Amino acid sequence: MYTDREIKQQIAKNIDDEYCSLDENLKVWLNSHIIEPKKIKVITNFDDIKFEEVWLITDNKDDDTSSYRIVFDPRVVSFGLACTLNNGLIWYMGAYGSLSETIESI
Numbered sequence: 791m792y793t794d795r796e797i798k799q800q801i802a803k804n805i806d807d808e809y810c811s812l813d814e815n816l817k818v819w820l821n822s823h824i825i826e827p828k829k830i831k832v833i834t835n836f837d838d839i840k841f842e843e844v845w846l847i848t849d850n851k852d853d854d855t856s857s858y859r860i861v862f863d864p865r866v867v868s869f870g871l872a873c874t875l876n877n878g879l880i881w882y883m884g885a886y887g888s889l890s891e892t893i894e895s896i
Contacts, residue, residue, distance in 0.1 A: 792864060797864045798827050800864070801847060801862045804862070805820075805824075805889060808888060808890055809889075812890055813890075816893050816894070819893060820893065823848040823851060823860075824847060824848055825846065825849045827846065827847050828845065828846050829845055830844060830845070830846045830872075830880060831843055832844055832861070832872050832880045832882035833879050833882065834882045836881075842863075842865075844862060844864075845864065846860075847860050847861060847862055857873050857875075858872070858896050859871070859874070859880075860892050860896075861882065863885050866885045869886060869888065869889050869892040870882065870884050871883040871884070
């Protein structure tokens with residue numbers, strides 16, 4: 791199992807590795823939403839009410855009210871999406887792969 795520090799380093803490395811290859815509009819979006827990674831609990835299964843921990847890497851800023859966020863899942867070393875539901879729960883929609891694939895899926 792990795793330490794929080796090692797996971798944060800992996801997130802930073804993955805972002806750095808992919809940043810130059812992002813389209814300009816995706817760079818703008820990422821720059822305006824990226825935050826210091828923080829661990830959050832997300833629901834992964836509504837039937838059994840199962841929660842997992844992932845790392846939040848984007849969030850709303852200013853007047854942006856999107857319910858979608860980019861997260862990093864250290865279990866599969868991949869970026870994915872989380873969505874805040876009306877009841878306040880954060881649903882992990884799953885791993886999407888690379889940072890650019892995840893951003894483009896929003």
